[in-house]
Amino acid sequence: MAAELISGTQIRQTILKELGKDVEAMRQKYGKVPGLVTILVGDNPASVSYVTLKVRTALELGFHEIQDSQPADISEEALLALIARYNADPDIHGILVQLPLPPHIDATKVLYAIDPDKDVDGFHPLNLGRLLIGGDAVRFLPCTPAGIQELLVRSNTPLEGAEVVVVGRSNIVGKPLAVMLGQKGPGANATVTLAHTRTRNLADHCRRADVLVVAAGVPGLVKTDWIKPGATVIDVGVNRIGFNPETGKAILSGDVDFERAKEVAGKITPVPGGVGPMTIAMLMKNTVRSAWSYLEQR
Ligand code: NAD
Secondary structure (H helix, E strand, O other), X not given: OOOEEOOXXXXXXXXXXXXXXXXXHHHHHHOOOOEEEEEEEOOOHHHHHHHHHHHHHHHHOOOEEEEEEEOOOOOHHHHHXXXXXXXXXXXXXXXXXXXXXXXXXXXXXXXXXXXXXXXXXXXOHHHHHHHHHOHHXXXXXXXXXXXXXXXXXXXXXXXXOOEEEEEOOOOOOHHHHHHHHHOOOOOOOOEEEEEOOOOXXXXXXXXXXXXXXXXXXXXXXXOHHHOOXXXXXXXXXXXXXXXXXXXXXEEEEOOEOHHHHOOOOOEEOOOOOOOHHHHHHHHHHHHHHHHHHHHHHO
């Protein structure tokens, strides 16, 4: 039986529509809109394309959007000064520095310089600490894990008491997601296993999962017989496995063999069109949240 498709593309549209209404309500109430600055250093083609998408989405939602492009040889000091300026700007509610940064700049130092109240990527240690505490302490959820949680909730995937296995323990995907799904509260309350390169018997762990999230960056890592029949499979991996000369675009594959896995899984995300579209939507959601909280506190 073919699995139900969890379409990130569709769910993203619903979320952006909700956010559009929220922005309009803000404009009516305060005469203000959310302000987002995207700082791009250099011209790495992948970064340019991510930033372009972010800027386009922000403009579609009616944000005050600044795309601040800086040369690849900008000094760390100058970049920190730029961030300090946006930290102090009352019309900017979200600051995003596109990674990777050139090697002469300490990315950690730069990310930690962002005002945690404007850290819409959710990478600042203060926001990660708040995430760990959970409940009302949470301010910004990192965008990709937040997108995955939305996909699970909006596809009515039961999480309460569910066995969730997350493969991959990066700071931007696996680790925060494992914490989020194990928290007390709606859209969570799961029993989470965090698997990684040192995990013994990875296949056995995966076979126990009611919800299997794979964020390893290894094409075809999860075999069909690792999936419990009826499980929900979220494939976070984005792997460039070739190049299509006709479209001029990279051929992408996830960490799961989608065509075969969909015969076993109950629900599954495609690559592309699954987790990918959600990440930018969550960035927009964080910026709207940040703007509301700033305007309501004034
Ligand atoms: P990462 O390289 O920082 O981390 C990968 C993790 O997977 C590591 O913790 C590692 O221990 C684990 N891992 C790797 N190989 C493994 C194996 N054979 N068995 C078990 N565990 C293994 O990667 P990341 O930044 O978390 O990204 C993971 C994947 O998700 C990549 O393909 C990336 O492109 C994709 N990604 C997609 C989005 C999106 O918006 N769709 C966002 C972030 C990352």
